[in-house]
Amino acid sequence: MRLSPSLFFTTNCEPALAFYEQCGLGRATILLRWGDSGMPVRTEAMRGKVLHARFEGPGVLFHASDNDDAEPMKGSALMLEFDDMGTMRELFDRMASGGRITVPLARQYWGTSFGMLVDAFGVQWMFSGQ
DSSP: OOOOOEEEESSOHHHHHHHHHHHTSOEEEEEEETTGGGOOOSSGGGTTSEEEEEEEETTEEEEEEEOTTOOOOOSOOEEEEESOHHHHHHHHHHHHTTSEEEEEEEEOTTSSEEEEEEOTTSOEEEEEEO
């Protein structure tokens, strides 16, 4: 068994995936669009938006799509765990661009470095490292 989260955006999945790729998190390895190659379209406004994407990078796998009835992302976060503090700091800073830091990345009382942010697309991320 493996847990692979799926992120639901309203209409900005593709820019979010491009942002994650630009940050160095990985890349979309599958990208299917509403209305392409016989794919169904719920509404004309969704035509050309992302029906299904698979995003992969070193130690990262999630799925994503555009859904015009998607709920705002809250109540959960994606946790990234690091062995290299420099890499963690760089990715944290890149992913915070256009979003907001909710817990500054710093050494915590429990002994590890930890930080949280909400990216420009409303996704909550947690960063943890030794």
